[in-house]
Amino acid sequence: MWRAAARHLVDRAISSRAAHTSAGSKKIVGVFYKAGEYADKNPNFVGCVEGALGIRSWLESQGHHYIVTDDKEGPNCELEKHIEDMHVLITTPFHPAYVTAERIKRAKNLELLLTAGIGSDHIDLPAAAAAGLTVAEVTGSNTVSVAEDELLRILILLRNFLPGYQQVVQGEWNVAGIAHRAYDLEGKTVGTVGAGRIGRLLLQRLKPFNCNLLYHDRLQIDPQLEKEIGAKFEEDLDAMLPKCDVIVINTPLTEKTKGMFNKERIAKMKKGVIVVNNARGAIMDTQAVAEACSSGHIAGYGGDVWFPQPAPKDHPWRYMPNHAMTPHISGTTIDAQLRYAEGVKDMLDRYFKGEDFPVQNYIVKEGQLASQYQ
Amino acid sequence: MAAIMRAARQVVSALGPHALRDAPAGRSLHTASTGGGKKIVGVFYKGGEYADGNPDFVGCAEHALGIRGWLESQGHQYVVTDDKDGPNCGEHSITNLTFSLYMASATSVTLHYTRVAAELEKHLADAHVLITTPFHPAYVTASRIARARNLELLLTAGIGSDHVDLAAAAAAGLTVAEVTGSNTVSVAEDQLMRVLVLVRNFLPGHRQAVAGEWDVAGVAHRARDLEGKTVATVGAGRIGRLLLRRLKPFGCRLLYHDRLRIQPEMEEELGAEFEADLDAMLPKCDVVVMNMPLTDKTRGMFDKDRIARMKKGVIIVNNARGAIMDTQAVADACATGHIAGYGGDVWHPQPAPKDHPWRYMPNNAMTPHISGTTIDGQGVKDTLERYFKGQDFPAQNYIVKEGKLAGQYQ
Numbered sequence: 001m002w003r004a005a006a007r008h009l010v011d012r013a014i015s016s017r018a019a020h021t022s023a024g025s026k027k028i029v030g031v032f033y034k035a036g037e038y039a040d041k042n043p044n045f046v047g048c049v050e051g052a053l054g055i056r057s058w059l060e061s062q063g064h065h066y067i068v069t070d071d072k073e074g075p076n077c078e079l080e081k082h083i084e085d086m087h088v089l090i091t092t093p094f095h096p097a098y099v100t101a102e103r104i105k106r107a108k109n110l111e112l113l114l115t116a117g118i119g120s121d122h123i124d125l126p127a128a129a130a131a132g133l134t135v136a137e138v139t140g141s142n143t144v145s146v147a148e149d150e151l152l153r154i155l156i157l158l159r160n161f162l163p164g165y166q167q168v169v170q171g172e173w174n175v176a177g178i179a180h181r182a183y184d185l186e187g188k189t190v191g192t193v194g195a196g197r198i199g200r201l202l203l204q205r206l207k208p209f210n211c212n213l214l215y216h217d218r219l220q221i222d223p224q225l226e227k228e229i230g231a232k233f234e235e236d237l238d239a240m241l242p243k244c245d246v247i248v249i250n251t252p253l254t255e256k257t258k259g260m261f262n263k264e265r266i267a268k269m270k271k272g273v274i275v276v277n278n279a280r281g282a283i284m285d286t287q288a289v290a291e292a293c294s295s296g297h298i299a300g301y302g303g304d305v306w307f308p309q310p311a312p313k314d315h316p317w318r319y320m321p322n323h324a325m326t327p328h329i330s331g332t333t334i335d336a337q338l339r340y341a342e343g344v345k346d347m348l349d350r351y352f353k354g355e356d357f358p359v360q361n362y363i364v365k366e367g368q369l370a371s372q373y374q
Numbered sequence: 375m376a377a378i379m380r381a382a383r384q385v386v387s388a389l390g391p392h393a394l395r396d397a398p399a400g401r402s403l404h405t406a407s408t409g410g411g412k413k414i415v416g417v418f419y420k421g422g423e424y425a426d427g428n429p430d431f432v433g434c435a436e437h438a439l440g441i442r443g444w445l446e447s448q449g450h451q452y453v454v455t456d457d458k459d460g461p462n463c464g465e466h467s468i469t470n471l472t473f474s475l476y477m478a479s480a481t482s483v484t485l486h487y488t489r490v491a492a493e494l495e496k497h498l499a500d501a502h503v504l505i506t507t508p509f510h511p512a513y514v515t516a517s518r519i520a521r522a523r524n525l526e527l528l529l530t531a532g533i534g535s536d537h538v539d540l541a542a543a544a545a546a547g548l549t550v551a552e553v554t555g556s557n558t559v560s561v562a563e564d565q566l567m568r569v570l571v572l573v574r575n576f577l578p579g580h581r582q583a584v585a586g587e588w589d590v591a592g593v594a595h596r597a598r599d600l601e602g603k604t605v606a607t608v609g610a611g612r613i614g615r616l617l618l619r620r621l622k623p624f625g626c627r628l629l630y631h632d633r634l635r636i637q638p639e640m641e642e643e644l645g646a647e648f649e650a651d652l653d654a655m656l657p658k659c660d661v662v663v664m665n666m667p668l669t670d671k672t673r674g675m676f677d678k679d680r681i682a683r684m685k686k687g688v689i690i691v692n693n694a695r696g697a698i699m700d701t702q703a704v705a706d707a708c709a710t711g712h713i714a715g716y717g718g719d720v721w722h723p724q725p726a727p728k729d730h731p732w733r734y735m736p737n738n739a740m741t742p743h744i745s746g747t748t749i750d751g752q753g754v755k756d757t758l759e760r761y762f763k764g765q766d767f768p769a770q771n772y773i774v775k776e777g778k779l780a781g782q783y784q
Contacts, residue, residue, distance in 0.1 A: 035591035155567035164741025173725035180424035208620045310588035326579030335599040
């Protein structure tokens with residue numbers, strides 16, 4: 001009897017977590033990275049806890065309750081305290097709150113999961129779908145940011161910039177120490193694994209560098225655009241890899257892509273390949289990458305994504321040779337923060353009014369996952 | 375005293391009877407060499423441990439552009455060294471030596487003279503051709519030109535011949551030519567990289583990664599996208615245009631300043647706006663990239679006053695020549711934050727001394743001089759071949775010809 005009642009409650013809970021019904025005051029929880037001493041440096045620094053996306057007074061003036069924290073890990077963290085009664089959870093890939101099935105189950109009032117940025121793999125999407133939640137991200141908000149950053153890392157690794165910078169700050173001067181393994185980007189074969197929004201923006205920025213541009217994706221780009229960009233479609237990923245001097249990862253993290261670049265696939269790449277991954281760390285086999293950098297099979301690996309995040313102090317990618325790693329920053333420039341804060345505000349506004357979001361923003365809607373996650 | 379003066383005269387005569395005399399004029403280049411090999415001297419950076427097992431690395435002294443076999447098989451002599459600066463080398467060496475003679479005993483005069491001469495010096499007297507590169511520049515001063523009795527041709531493997539006293543070369547009837555190869559593209563790529571490194575605040579993030587840290591805010595609070603920014607190139611010659619072309623898809627507002635305006639069709643294709651007045655352009659810019667040669671006009675042109683005209687928080691990239699900037703003014707502006715980031719691979723002098731302020735100023739993206747070091751061995755070979763045959767070079771390669779300097783150096 002108890003079980004039947006519980007099931008009935010759960011059914012009611014699922015059906016009533018329809019995000020687009022209007023209601024009174026909501027509890028909104030946001031998990032962002034802390035700025036600390038950097039909080040006051042820039043009024044546009046809205047992406048941090050202290051900046052709170054710049055929407056606190058807007059939310060509070062409408063009678064909503066807004067809690068913002070960076071404390072997301074462990075059973076006693078600040079986030080845990082609000083799981084049971086929050087209506088909306090705003091997360092961000094740069095300091096991701098892992099929204100597990102277990103947390104979803106306990107979040108009785110939860111209706112909406114918003115990602116301030118792009119990439120919602122830190123959420124158990126099938127569990128969210130089964131629970132009737134809506135998941136949405138600010139699609140397009142930082143695609144340009146990430147594409148610029150990928151091109152930067154390609155150049156840093158190919159041109160062997162970092163050893164030169166090291167020499168300078170250490171008082172040294174040894175041109176040969178850099179030049180013996182420094183190359184131009186011009187004339188190289190560059191392949192992007194994934195040619196969605198970011199992949200295409202990258203290809204457009206690569207075009208004047210006069211490279212041989214290849215792309216692999218589930219879908220072929222429209223022929224007109226393909227011709228304009230000057231990139232060739234490669235249907236078979238494993239056939240494309242050995243052709244490339246540079247490989248850039250531009251796929252979301254899904255069940256299909258998790259760990260797809262393992263030891264075997266890395267071995268298919270050209271010896272001396274440059275790999276850039278601003279997509280998700282878990283697409284790569286962490287140890288396989290570290291070993292390939294040590295052996296020199298990978299001549300340079302760069303990116304701003306790791307698994308997990310924040311990366312622990314002893315993560316091997318910090319210490320492998322010839323890397324161009326940073327914390328997860330490429331999509332959280334000041335310009336990107338302003339765009340995704342604006343996008344979150346817009347979706348919250350629509351949510352309060354019971355209106356739909358821009359269709360491209362949905363990751364989970366009415367029990368269905370967006371196609372890239374299927 | 376008399377003994378010292380006698381010793382001094384002996385030393386001075388050991389330097390060569392005409393050491394202090396004006397060089398003869400009319401060392402005409404483009405007459406075919408009659409009989410006998412030429413002496414070719416090349417000054418390049420040392421490859422050291424990196425030279426082994428890397429045959430493509432032609433630009434280092436050990437691999438000597440890969441043209442030794444070719445030159446020697448034709449009966450020419452080829453001397454290559456990285457040793458270009460003795461402790462008192464350069465145009466002041468004679469003066470310093472003379473001064474030292476008054477102060478020293480005969481014994482120490484001899485020792486001092488031996489210490490002065492770099493390897494390069496030993497070969498100046500009879501070299502016909504001197505090949506230099508900007509990455510490890512042999513400073514070809516007026517006094518060195520005067521002592522180089524047989525010299526006919528100065529070849530710069532790379533772009534920029536300001537390490538040569540061009541006026542003295544012209545007066546001495548020398549030909550100066552550059553072999554740029556693909557360096558223009560190399561430098562343009564490198565400039566765009568440094569713009570992104572600084573605008574996107576990459577280096578603090580990398581430092582965190584290797585130091586075991588994680589502080590997104592520590593990077594993000596001053597990280598910007600390049601998109602939408604106003605980017606200007608000071609100088610729109612070959613490299614400036616290649617840079618503009620690579621900037622185009624980034625969606626910036628592109629400006630350029632130059633003595634000459636780009637053709638309208640190309641201006642439109644590049645999407646860049648001409649700015650006739652440099653000082654009016656500077657305050658508009660989020661990013662400024664230097665793309666002029668070092669000449670008497672451009673030396674020190676970016677001084678404290680001109681830097682002050684730039685927007686607070688400007689990003690500057692200079693892969694042109696260090697001496698275009700006032701060294702201390704740049705360091706001061708980085709320290710105050712008026713310059714939010716300064717990056718480049720050129721310094722004055724080169725190699726940069728251990729205590730050069732640009733190494734230690736905040737928010738720098740400096741490296742040694744590397745952006746164009748893919749030295750074009752084939753291009754040098756082609757140029758030497760024409761020289762041996764008495765043929766002209768491609769017109770755009772001349773820096774000094776028949777007593778005249780190329781337009782950008784006038």
